[in-house]
Amino acid sequence: MALITAKWGNSLEKFEDLQEQLVTKIEVDLNPILRTKTALITGSVHYKNLNHVSGKQLEETWPRAKKYLEKAVDRLSGWGFSGKKCMSSDYIVVIMAYCHYLEEEKKASLDWGKLKYWARIVNANGHFGSGSNTVADLDLKTLRDNGVSGLFDRLGDLNKLRYSKKDIIGVQRSSGIYKTLFMALLEDNIGDWEGNGRRIMSRTLNRANEIDEHHIFPKALLKEMRPDLKDDEINQIANIAPIHKDTNLGIGKKRPSEYRHAMSEADLKAHLVDFSDGKDLEENYEQFIDVRAQAIADRLNAFLGLGSDNSDSPLTP
Template sequence: MNLPEPKNLPYKTLLADIEKGLIKIPQFQREYVWSLERAANLIDSILKGYPIGTFITWKTKETLRVVKDLGNVSLPPVPDGDFAEYVLDGQQRLTSLFCALKGLTIKRGSKQDDFSKIYINLKATYEEQIVTIDISNLEEKSFISLTDLINASFITLSSYDPKFHTRLAEYQQTILGYNFSLIEVKEASIDVATEIFTRINVGGKPLSLFEIMVAKTYDSTQKFDLSEKYENLIKSLKKVEYDTISDATVLQIVSLLLSKECSRKHILHLNKNDFIAIWDKVVIAIEAAVDYFRSYYRIPVSKLLPYNSLLAPFAYFFYYHKDKPLEQKQKLLEDFFWRVSLGGRYSSAVESKLAQDIKKIDHILNEKLPVYDWSIDTSPEFIRKNGNFNAGRSYIKALLCILAYQRPVSFIDGAIVHISNNWLQRANSKNYHHFFPKAYLNKLNIFENQSNHIANITIVDDFLNKRKIGAKAPSEYMTTFQKQNSSLDDHMQTHLIHLNESGIFENDYELFITRRCNIFSQEISKRLLLTDNDTLDSQPLSIDEMDPEIENGGYVFTD
């Protein structure tokens, strides 16, 4: 890499290079947000000779995804074979200058800013604001628009009062002769260029890995735009309510398939053409994995997945296995899913663990049992100890997946309870119902540390929770439902509750929790290929393993 080189660009050269497509704003930059007033202040600084900062650009022949339009001006592509200078620092200032000096109109949402309405107050002194957007109190011919000043002929300027002539000429020459300071980083790699950008913008939002890869993989010839491709994937997944899968997970899947690693370093060094070539097959593998989660594990929405990252090993599997797994492969995959979910596997060091786990998937593809260096305690006692309800914890999500697998129905009429990402995102959701309501248990001096437990949770519809149950004792509201619903015994089975064996009509909370933990234990055991390492007296999960998955957020749901 060549050392950064300082240079000066005159006003005309700067504008000409932008208009020729030689100076570009990469798409990973944030949107243009400066107001008309702030742009006017920038011009004011130029007229007064104040420094406006240095622009930093990256000179390269790489083709990145860039801003194609500024207001009503379409910017041409970089000429074939030529270098482009991508703005790493100074986007807001550079865009403001271009818009103001060209008099463009910028549309942002429903609002339009007309940059031709920036004016020079010819009466203002050096100590006052010279450039303004408010001329309501200025006399006619005591101001001139910035664009008129730049483009005005001698005849136009002479039409102003002679007392302004010197000032008009001075202002015009100041702008036309202004040298903009620029530092050029020549022919560095994209990860170096984006590292420079990130360090410069240390006070702002750092670039995400996805934003860098959008820039790096853009290819106009192959019509590949990762941002658009990802949006299309999410639109497709939204139809089946799996649209909360992160862009980071998608990048990890591509990297695992191309290099069997998925760290930031490995993703940044993926070959652009290899990335583009594999994309369509990756999408098919992701969609196959999602379909498997929904159909075989009956996980209806992505917010219930214990980890977004689970999609990576499963997409890897379906990339190499085009059909649904049967018999041994099916059992091995299921065992893997529940070991990861119940074992807090991806609560830390996700990238290295994913790289390890695709080797396990390779074993499964060959119908061999992988070796696991962690065990699962299936005992009711372990569930009792570790069942504090927080719907962001992977362990709790795994148990919620077991509840969702039963396809729970309404206590009232057996109607299927709809589970959606939308209500799972709400911290005050009423769809998670404490079967023994917390308000009722409080009266018995059984407080949240005991009442807020996964074994006391059922998935119900909002209407049932709000209007029909409230803070009533289970014996009271279930007796009412028994009279209304002749199939209540069967319907409660979909909640893993045996109506007449769980102390419900005696309001026996201890018996209810004990029986339900036993049922959860049985359900977990059915899903695992238990080994001698899976003892019934394993240590409780560590604090790290019990933490909510950060990207999904942790929500405590209350009645």
């Protein structure tokens, strides 16, 4: 960023103004704004490629970068990317902004339906993990050379992307899988557990601090009653559900077998929580995790169009 602001005076204020505008729909920092601007000028997200770019060029490209970022955020918001709780990498914003640039200025024919599912899949599988800049540059080049179909070629065999419970058990909250699950649950319009009508979706942006990532089997309870469990086993996403912080505080370290009767059965089900057949008992924790992990895998596969029969998937070549 220092290279850009040094070449183009007072640009930081413009970037921050746009960020303030965008966060009303998707919580982003300055990175996707600066990377998109760099990509429009150089075809790459690497700042080093701006060494020979003048301040005038940086200023002249700003209206275009701003427009494509606004379009990208509008589109991603409509696709369910409502904030950082749902997005594993803000490079997804950069790629979508670049797609709008290709469509408008290069007259590229883009299948936005497939791009929607591409965005969801890369969000889930950690596509932009280590080496994000290099990965993003390859995606940009692929879009220029081979279009949307090329992006899917880079993902490899779609059959490998279908999730099973083995892919879910042990996964932690920092993963793209959890963020994509959160997005899928928001699409289901999940509510708080107390049957009080509070919807989680309405609190993911302006009141995101009202949402807690609740341990279904409370951490303190398992530490006391199941000392054989490791932290990763307790903190895995199959034991996590987003609920209102007041509900979470009310539950405290109570056993599921104790607190479940005060909760809405319909809301528990919407969160993929099944306490039947003794799965609300800490001695049956592994059974609960096993069943919920399968439910999570099934919901993710449906959300991503990757069910057991992929013939109806919009991603099928």
